[in-house]
Amino acid sequence: MSTPGTNYINCEKGIWSWLTTIDHKRISLMYFYTILGFFLLGGLFAILLRTELLTAEPMFMNGNQYNRAMTLHGSLMVFMVIVPGIPALLGNFCLPIMVGAKDVAFPKLNLLSWYLLIGGALIAMLSLFWGGVDTGWTFYTPYSSKSADAVTMVVFGAFIMGLSSIMTGLNFLVTIHKLRAPGMTMMRMPLFVWSLYATAIMQVLASPVLGITLLLIVAERVFGIGIFDPNLGGDPVLFQHFFWFYSHPAVYIMVVPAMGVVSEVISTFSQKTIFGYKAIAFSSLGIAFISFLVWGHHMFVSGQSDLAGTIFSVLTMLVGVPTAIKIFNWIATLYKGRIKLDTPMIWTLNFLANFTIGGVTGLFLAAVAVDVHVHDTYFVVAHFHYTMLGGALTGLFSGLYYWFPKMTGRMYNETQGRIAAVLVFIGFNATFIPQFIMGSQGMPRRYHTYDGVFAPYHMASTFGSYILAAGFLFAVYILVRDMFKGEKIEDKNPWGGTTLEWTTQTPPIHENFEEIPTVTGSPYEYR
Amino acid sequence: MSTVKVDRRVDHSHHFESMQQEHESGKQGTWLFMATEVMMFGALFTAYFLYRGKYFESWVEGGALLDWKLGALNTVVLLFSSFTMALAVRETQLGHNRKALKYVIFTTVCAFAFLVVKYFEYTGKIHHGLFPSEGMWSYDAQTPQLRLFMVVYFIMTGLHGIHILIGIALMFWLMKRLKNEEFSKDYYTAVEGVGLYWHIVDLIWIYLFPLMYLM
Numbered sequence: 123m124s125t126p127g128t129n130y131i132n133c134e135k136g137i138w139s140w141l142t143t144i145d146h147k148r149i150s151l152m153y154f155y156t157i158l159g160f161f162l163l164g165g166l167f168a169i170l171l172r173t174e175l176l177t178a179e180p181m182f183m184n185g186n187q188y189n190r191a192m193t194l195h196g197s198l199m200v201f202m203v204i205v206p207g208i209p210a211l212l213g214n215f216c217l218p219i220m221v222g223a224k225d226v227a228f229p230k231l232n233l234l235s236w237y238l239l240i241g242g243a244l245i246a247m248l249s250l251f252w253g254g255v256d257t258g259w260t261f262y263t264p265y266s267s268k269s270a271d272a273v274t275m276v277v278f279g280a281f282i283m284g285l286s287s288i289m290t291g292l293n294f295l296v297t298i299h300k301l302r303a304p305g306m307t308m309m310r311m312p313l314f315v316w317s318l319y320a321t322a323i324m325q326v327l328a329s330p331v332l333g334i335t336l337l338l339i340v341a342e343r344v345f346g347i348g349i350f351d352p353n354l355g356g357d358p359v360l361f362q363h364f365f366w367f368y369s370h371p372a373v374y375i376m377v378v379p380a381m382g383v384v385s386e387v388i389s390t391f392s393q394k395t396i397f398g399y400k401a402i403a404f405s406s407l408g409i410a411f412i413s414f415l416v417w418g419h420h421m422f423v424s425g426q427s428d429l430a431g432t433i434f435s436v437l438t439m440l441v442g443v444p445t446a447i448k449i450f451n452w453i454a455t456l457y458k459g460r461i462k463l464d465t466p467m468i469w470t471l472n473f474l475a476n477f478t479i480g481g482v483t484g485l486f487l488a489a490v491a492v493d494v495h496v497h498d499t500y501f502v503v504a505h506f507h508y509t510m511l512g513g514a515l516t517g518l519f520s521g522l523y524y525w526f527p528k529m530t531g532r533m534y535n536e537t538q539g540r541i542a543a544v545l546v547f548i549g550f551n552a553t554f555i556p557q558f559i560m561g562s563q564g565m566p567r568r569y570h571t572y573d574g575v576f577a578p579y580h581m582a583s584t585f586g587s588y589i590l591a592a593g594f595l596f597a598v599y600i601l602v603r604d605m606f607k608g609e610k611i612e613d614k615n616p617w618g619g620t621t622l623e624w625t626t627q628t629p630p631i632h633e634n635f636e637e638i639p640t641v642t643g644s645p646y647e648y649r
Numbered sequence: 650m651s652t653v654k655v656d657r658r659v660d661h662s663h664h665f666e667s668m669q670q671e672h673e674s675g676k677q678g679t680w681l682f683m684a685t686e687v688m689m690f691g692a693l694f695t696a697y698f699l700y701r702g703k704y705f706e707s708w709v710e711g712g713a714l715l716d717w718k719l720g721a722l723n724t725v726v727l728l729f730s731s732f733t734m735a736l737a738v739r740e741t742q743l744g745h746n747r748k749a750l751k752y753v754i755f756t757t758v759c760a761f762a763f764l765v766v767k768y769f770e771y772t773g774k775i776h777h778g779l780f781p782s783e784g785m786w787s788y789d790a791q792t793p794q795l796r797l798f799m800v801v802y803f804i805m806t807g808l809h810g811i812h813i814l815i816g817i818a819l820m821f822w823l824m825k826r827l828k829n830e831e832f833s834k835d836y837y838t839a840v841e842g843v844g845l846y847w848h849i850v851d852l853i854w855i856y857l858f859p860l861m862y863l864m
């Protein structure tokens with residue numbers, strides 16, 4: 123077995139040992155740097171956009187440049203940050219350890235997923251040198267089959283990143299089914315694993331539809347075949363159906379893992395057994411199932427029939443049920459818990475507050491009449507930032523701080539961590555509450571100029587975004603700095619967690635466990 | 650910590666606990682991959698039926714333009730190849746690498762035959778101006794949306810053809826490994842996996858043939 127003092131980080135040396143590693147923990151660390159890198163880049167574009175919007179008149183970007191920056195911001199954040207964020211980064215590290223395995227089922231495929239993400243991202247970003255793309259991250263036809271050449275590259279890049287996502291999901295499903303330690307029944311799995319399970323189902327079943335749709339756009343552009351071109355009998359709305367058939371489940375691919383992180387953090391930092399384990403576990407599956415039936419809520423104004431609109435509206439509201447089940451169970455877990463307000467917990471409380479707002483405004487948008495009114499306004503922009511940023515990304519940071527000591531063997535600076543988390547909370551709400559207001563008053567999205575009446579809201583939103591950016595920059599800086607400079611710890615279980623990863627050495631050895639554990643009880647057994 | 654290369658015929662990879670666990674994992678992974686294939690083609694079948702409902706006459710005209718005899722020939726070729734592939738899997742499971750190799754070669758020959766027939770079909774269509782791209786379409790269609798039918802035809806059969814090509818590449822990989830006698834009674838995951846892939850590719854054609862040529 124391993125000699126004392128060795129762990130997965132120092133057991134091999136040199137850049138090559140990282141680029142060819144098939145250890146899930148090392149791959150997770152590689153995702154850490156790539157995803158945070160993309161995150162900073164996507165954030166840079168966000169700040170450029172917000173700064174341009176400081177005044178109603180154009181400042182330093184014209185309409186074209188604005189659209190390009192907006193498309194890049196969206197595509198980067200969706201395909202390169204939030205979709206791979208929690209599963210590929212935190213899931214990769216935690217899932218095998220949490221179920222008591224030495225690695226994922228297909229370690230080489232796992233490495234390939236990382237290379238595909240990098241490759242797809244590079245191809246997509248090269249488009250910058252071909253003049254950029256101005257379609258928005260949704261690539262709606264027929265515009266996307268006619269506009270700038272670079273669309274082909276971005277779309278192809280997104281296709282490759284989709285493959286990466288599929289393979290991660292496939293790997294996780296098999297790992298969960300086949301590699302659990304003796305005694306680790308499905309109903310003894312940590313809730314984070316359950317959330318990754320539901321996510322993986324969506325990744326495997328939904329992403330292929332996006333894949334073929336993106337390939338059809340490429341074919342449309344290269345051959346001019348016209349499958350979505352009304353001039354040639356094609357139907358552009360079919361594209362929207364295909365696109366949202368993936369992209370609605372995709373928003374749950376982004377947020378369900380965050381819900382898993384939150385379940386872990388709430389239990390640990392309330393020092394209390396999670397309330398409603400089964401309800402939380404099955405509600406993840408419930409969300410995954412319903413997610414495939416609601417895509418039409420993105421198309422209320424696309425000319426679909428009233429009947430279809432009504433059905434999609436009702437089905438969409440159903441998503442509120444499993445989501446609310448989770449939120450109530452989390453609150454019940456907090457109730458009478460011995461709550462510790464460490465950094466991961468502050469991020470998780472951010473999640474609870476922000477995601478609830480995102481979820482409730484989602485119900486507004488699910489109502490057809492309201493949606494027709496606020497469609498394509500900043501109300502929608504604010505809504506999905508509350509779920510994606512206030513939900514998914516906040517969950518990612520909660521998890522990053524939670525598992526940081528286990529991943530790195532060092533402790534981050536607690537005071538600074540808390541300050542960053544609070545800054546993000548303030549900045550986030552200052553940025554997006556004004557957007558709800560101006561959206562409900564009719565400020566359309568995706569414009570680089572606007573009517574003067576919206577100026578105060580835009581100004582507030584832009585200054586809010588600077589606080590938000592400062593908070594996130596600080597949060598990332600702390601993590602990266604303390605990865606090398608943080609105080610060393612050897613404590614196996616600094617937070618008093620009850621899942622398997624807290625029984626391993628800090629940081630874990632190459633094969634995670636000296637001996638595969640035999641599980642005898644449920645997770646979250648606090649006494 | 651370099652991992653020692655294991656002899657898969659008698660031992661499992663380091664992160665598994667048993668050969669059986671490793672085998673089952675590989676098998677399930679292949680099935681899940683097949684699910685992604687079904688979803689991907691599923692989107693195209695949706696497009697097919699949607700446009701067929703909308704432009705029925707063009708689908709009739711298009712179907713009549715395709716040569717059902719060539720389509721039927723290819724169906725027979727693929728069915729036969731599925732049979733030889735199944736035999737290859739069987740022989741590997743019994744530990745007969747050499748016999749399995751022979752069947753894999755049969756399967757590969759069928760795959761090539763399929764592509765040759767497809768090549769003649771495609772060139773015929775292109776020659777008659779039936780390739781639906783800008784500049785290549787010159788056919789005098791009787792119904793307005795014939796071109797859209799040809800779009801769907803070329804995309805679906807083209808994607809299927811790409812899968813056949815990938816299948817051929819996989820066959821060559823199997824041939825190399827079978828030649829080296831890398832499989833045993835207890836280890837045949839790769840052959841079984843490629844076999845499953847090949848059956849799915851055939852199955853998709855079983856749907857494509859009547860939908861395109863006969864309806």
Ligand SMILES: [Cu+2]
Nearest residue numbers: 370417419420
């Ligand atoms: Cu949606």
